Amino acid sequence: MSLELYYWDGLQGRGEFVRLALEEAGADYVEVARGKESKGLGTGAMLSVMKDRDEPYPPYAPPFLKDGDLLISQTANILFYLGPKLNLAPQVESLRYVANGLQLTIADVVTEAHDTHHPLASGLYYEDQKDAAKVRAHDFIDNRIPKFMSYFERVLKQNPAGDTFLVGDALTYVDLSMFQLIDGLLYAFPRALKRFGEHYPRLAALHDSVIARPKIAAYLQSARRIEHNESCIFRHYPELDKAAS
Template sequence: MAYELHYWDGLQGRGEFVRLTLEQARSPYVDVARGRAEDGLGTGAMLALIESKTEPYIPFAPPFLKDGDLIVPHTANILHYLGPKLGLAPQDDRRYVVHGLQLTIADFVTEVHDTHHPIASRQYYEEQKEASKARATEFLDHRLPKFMRYFERVLTQNPRGDAHLFGDALTYVDLSMFQVIEGLRYAFPRAMKRFDAHYPRLTALHTRVAALPNIEAYLASPRRIPFNETGIFRHYPELDKALR
């Protein structure tokens, strides 16, 4: 039975980290909110679960994954669940190390989001534009380098070589790092011009993931939603700046 991925239609967002994992594993899944209402799918079907008065352990918000009767919320939690099943995480306790790396990525993604919504998610970007400029400057000057230096060091110090963030085989955290770099290049093209020189191992990882046959096919397909200004990674020229 296919997994059911519940996430907002029309944007990559946090759901994209799950899509990349399912696509790489060639695991059947239904992107529920992108389906037709007449097929029992669509955004209405997703909201019906969130707003249910009877469903136990309802998720607070998407993304969440439905596997039969089991509902698994939160991106990192979903990947922690799927990873061992799909051969993209260790089967033993080392999977918690991979989970820890994914949680660090989740922290970083929150900071990316806050560059354009530093005050309130319910407000439009235009309502908090000046605060966004200050937050984006802090992010580009300090937070982005701090996180990327960390992940570059994780690759450098991996005892199995620098081809993967963990061990000597592809895991979902490699796919997630690919998505992070893709998103940063879209949102901050000026700031990312020297990324390759500063973080050569992360750049090489991104290149390897992009060349994976299943990922390459997915990126070229209509299933891959383009980056846009409704997702986490948004390009506002006034927030971008060239870095040394």
């Protein structure tokens, strides 16, 4: 039975972190919301799961994953479940909790990246909060990105197994998620991150090594990969970007 991934059609968003793991593993999966309604798929099928009164623990929002009768929500939780199944988790059990902690920290950065263009309220249009967004984005560039990226760079440097991967001596879902985080930030803030590779050489090398993986490279060039866009988490508004101080 195929794994069923539920996320909004047309958006990379938080669903992309799950897609990358599925693609790297060559997993058999279906993107429900991107399917045809005539086949029982589409956005309506996703919403019906969320609104199902017979489901005792319905997901609050996508992404969520169905594996048979098991329904799992929240990106980090999904990856914590999929990691061992897809051979993308550390073999040492104690390190699986380290990986999960790093994934949750990545989720923190993703939330802050979203809040650069929606600092006041998610229900307001960006155009209704542009002044506040500029303040928030510039603080994110000057203070938050360096703090987070310096931390992740240090994790790579201090990995006892070497600085190729974030956890252990083999690729895990956290490395794929780090690629996606960096890729999104480079899209949103190209001026601010112009010298990213100079400041964070290990992270830059990790980003490039993920791109070079055959299955990821094929995915990035396929129609399955949704392009970055200004309806998603990582948005490029030139007025929010600036050279890092």
